Amino acid sequence: MAGQLLLGLSILVGLHEFGHFAFAKLFKIRVNKFYIFFDFLFPLPNVANFALWKKKIGETEYGIGWFPLGGYVQIDGMIDETQESSKLSSEPQPWEFRAKPAWQRLLVMLGGIIVNIITGIVIFVSLSYQNGYNYIPVAEVNKNGIVAGELAKAIGLQTGDKILKVNGQAVEDFRQDVVGRVLLESNSNYTVERNGQELTVAVPNDLAGQLAKDNNPERFLSTFTRFDGIAQVAKPEEPGLFARFFGSKPKVYPAWESGMRDNDKIVSINGTPITYYHQFTDILAANKGKVLDVVLDRNGKKLTVKPRVTPEGKLLLYAKRTPLQTPAHVDYSFGQALAAGTYDAFDVVVKNVKGFGKIFKGEVAATDAISGPVGISKLYGEIWDWNHFWTVTGLLSMALAFMNALPIPALDGGHVIFLLYEMILRRAPSEKFLERAQQIGTILLLGLMVFAIGNDLFK
Numbered sequence: 001m002a003g004q005l006l007l008g009l010s011i012l013v014g015l016h017e018f019g020h021f022a023f024a025k026l027f028k029i030r031v032n033k034f035y036i037f038f039d040f041l042f043p044l045p046n047v048a049n050f051a052l053w054k055k056k057i058g059e060t061e062y063g064i065g066w067f068p069l070g071g072y073v074q075i076d077g078m079i080d081e082t083q084e085s086s087k088l089s090s091e092p093q094p095w096e097f098r099a100k101p102a103w104q105r106l107l108v109m110l111g112g113i114i115v116n117i118i119t120g121i122v123i124f125v126s127l128s129y130q131n132g133y134n135y136i137p138v139a140e141v142n143k144n145g146i147v148a149g150e151l152a153k154a155i156g157l158q159t160g161d162k163i164l165k166v167n168g169q170a171v172e173d174f175r176q177d178v179v180g181r182v183l184l185e186s187n188s189n190y191t192v193e194r195n196g197q198e199l200t201v202a203v204p205n206d207l208a209g210q211l212a213k214d215n216n217p218e219r220f221l222s223t224f225t226r227f228d229g230i231a232q233v234a235k236p237e238e239p240g241l242f243a244r245f246f247g248s249k250p251k252v253y254p255a256w257e258s259g260m261r262d263n264d265k266i267v268s269i270n271g272t273p274i275t276y277y278h279q280f281t282d283i284l285a286a287n288k289g290k291v292l293d294v295v296l297d298r299n300g301k302k303l304t305v306k307p308r309v310t311p312e313g314k315l316l317l318y319a320k321r322t323p324l325q326t327p328a329h330v331d332y333s334f335g336q337a338l339a340a341g342t343y344d345a346f347d348v349v350v351k352n353v354k355g356f357g358k359i360f361k362g363e364v365a366a367t368d369a370i371s372g373p374v375g376i377s378k379l380y381g382e383i384w385d386w387n388h389f390w391t392v393t394g395l396l397s398m399a400l401a402f403m404n405a406l407p408i409p410a411l412d413g414g415h416v417i418f419l420l421y422e423m424i425l426r427r428a429p430s431e432k433f434l435e436r437a438q439q440i441g442t443i444l445l446l447g448l449m450v451f452a453i454g455n456d457l458f459k
Contacts, residue, residue, distance in 0.1 A: 004380035005373060006068065008393045010036055012116065012400055013071035019115030020073045023108040030095040031060045033074035039065035043442040069373075069449065075108065102423045109415040116401035120348065123394030125341030131387065133330040133340065136174040136223065138163055140325035142193075144224040146178075147278040150285065151210055151220045156201045158194065159278065165191035179221050183208040184354040186363065208355075209364035218281070225321040227277045229265035230255075234316040255315040258294070258307035265297040277321050285313045348398035372452035374459075409441025 014036045024031050039051040054063030065071070077096025092099035097108065145160035146152070163171060163178050167188050171177035182188040188203040211220055235256040266274050269283050270293050283292070291308045307315055332340055358364040371378075379392050405413040414437065422428040429437075 001377035001380055001382060004384060004389055004392075005377040008380065008389065008396060009068070009376075011393060012119070012397050013037070015115050015119050015397075016112040016400060016404070017071050017073045019111035019113070020075065020108055021111075022115075023104075023111040024073070024075050024097070027100055027104045027108065028095060029097050029100060029104075029108065030076040031073055032076055033061045033063070033072070035063045035065050035073075036071045037065035038067040038070055038072065039063055040067065042067055042069060043446055102419055102428075106416060106419045106423070109412050109419060113401045113404050113412055116397045116404070117345070120345040120394050120397035120401065121342050123341075123390050123397065124344040125337050127387070127390060127394070128332050128341040128344065129334055129337035132332050135172075135176070135328055136323075136325050137328050138171050138174050138178060140327075141174050141178075141223050144324055147218075147222045147224060147276075149219040149221065151207065155203060155207070157190065157192065157221075160194070162193040163190055164193055164198065174223065179217065183211065184351055184358070186358075186361070205358070205361070205363040208358060209368045212364065212368040222278065224324045225277045226324060227266065227274055227280055228320040228322055230260060230262060230317050231320045232262050232318040233260050233264075234318075252310065253316050254307040254310060255317040258305040259303075260294070260296065260305055260307065260315075260317065261298070263298075267295040267297050267302065269294050277319055280319070281313075284309050284315065288313045345394065345398050348395050349402045352399055352402045366451075367455055367458075370448075370452050370455060372449070372456040374456035375452075408444060409437035410445050411441065414441050 017034060017036070021031055021034055035051070037052075039054070040049050041047040048066075051063040051065055054061055056062070075097045077092060077098040097105060100108075142162040145162050146157065148157045148159045148161065163174075165171065166177055166181050167185065168191070171181075178190075182190070182203045186205050190201045190203065192199050192201060207220070211217070233255045234253055236251070236253055266280065268274060269280070270287075272279070272283065274280050274283075287309050289309060289311050291306050294305050294307060296303050296305060309315060355364070355369060359366055359369055376396070379395075381388060404411050405416075407413045407417045409415075409418075418429055418434065418437070
């Protein structure tokens with residue numbers, strides 16, 4: 001997770017700052033520094049100043065900072081987190097940012113956003129061209145019906161229901177249309193077939209917030225999968241440094257401790273035969289903290305073990321699962337991939353806007369929706385798969401462009417607002433005002449950063 005997070009952020013931050021750098025160089029503006037990560041304790045430009053690596057080429061110092069939560073270019077003559085207005089009291093020099101026409105300064109400020117958008121589009125177009133489009137058709141799901149998790153059951157859905165429509169419209173892609181759409185739209189509903197009858201089931205507006213608490217989609221809707229046995233049983237490992245020096249509560253491994261092993265097949269639990277994976281998880285959820293009678297098949301021999309389910313409803317094992325649905329696949333020509341990838345890239349922005357809308361409406365708590373580095377690393381996951389890595393990096397590139405476009409001082413969007421003000425009214429805000437706005441924006445960003453990291457740690 002850490003490796004993918006650092007590589008992904010390094011690519012995105014480097015390209016974002018390169019966007020500012022490239023437009024500055026295009027308009028012959030001097031760039032003093034180009035850093036991936038900060039070489040100071042953000043947002044204090046004069047505290048803990050050191051770099052992991054740096055090299056001066058021409059007028060620009062290139063480097064990698066020690067504080068891995070961003071990056072920056074120091075453009076001569078621009079008020080930002082590294083320069084104060086008091087340093088810009090002299091007459092503007094021809095090579096300075098403040099000496100250039102407003103339209104050139106606007107493009108310099110938009111450079112990072114532009115490059116992040118281009119990066120996101122290139123990634124999604126490449127993925128579309130290479131992988132095509134893979135999805136689970138709703139018609140395949142409806143052969144057996146849906147599997148309703150606890151959140152789905154709470155709103156009135158049942159395992160075996162067949163989804164006919166979402167918000168009155170026919171659906172084709174299970175993940176996108178049946179699951180994804182209702183999480184971002186308000187006042188949604190399902191039209192389902194149950195025992196030969198059509199029913200309408202309303203979806204509460206706070207469903208996305210409930211689902212975001214543990215980021216487990218199977219708490220809501222999933223599909224029928226056959227339970228083919230145990231792939232791996234989690235077992236005790238050598239305690240880490242913290243546990244050895246400070247002590248910690250021993251972790252319980254109920255499946256391993258009961259005698260369950262890799263490749264065992266679960267025949268029945270408490271006398272109930274187990275065919276599908278959801279039968280297994282439903283029994284665990286109904287027996288939290290209780291001891292189960294589990295009949296196993298190990299190399300053709302039957303044996304019984306008695307594991308105790310954790311209070312969270314887990315046995316700590318990985319299951320072998322076989323989907324019952326035949327997935328659909330569509331290959332794209334380059335032109336089709338260009339259209340599909342561009343749509344996917346901007347769909348990230350649309351979903352971000354809808355997500356913020358749900359936060360402002362109070363339908364989703366900020367603590368459930370906002371994550372910091374830990375949350376982002378979980379998006380990448382524990383296994384390094386290049387296809388998934390680039391998918392997440394493309395998503396983050398578009399999200400980074402969107403966040404930087406917000407009209408908050410200290411973000412690119414804040415600078416853009418001030419430049420548009422200057423271009424429309426033909427007078428610039430005072431440098432003192434810009435410095436104060438930068439300070440307020442920096443405090444807001446720092447507060448958001450503390451909230452996100454604190455939220456990660458709390459979770």
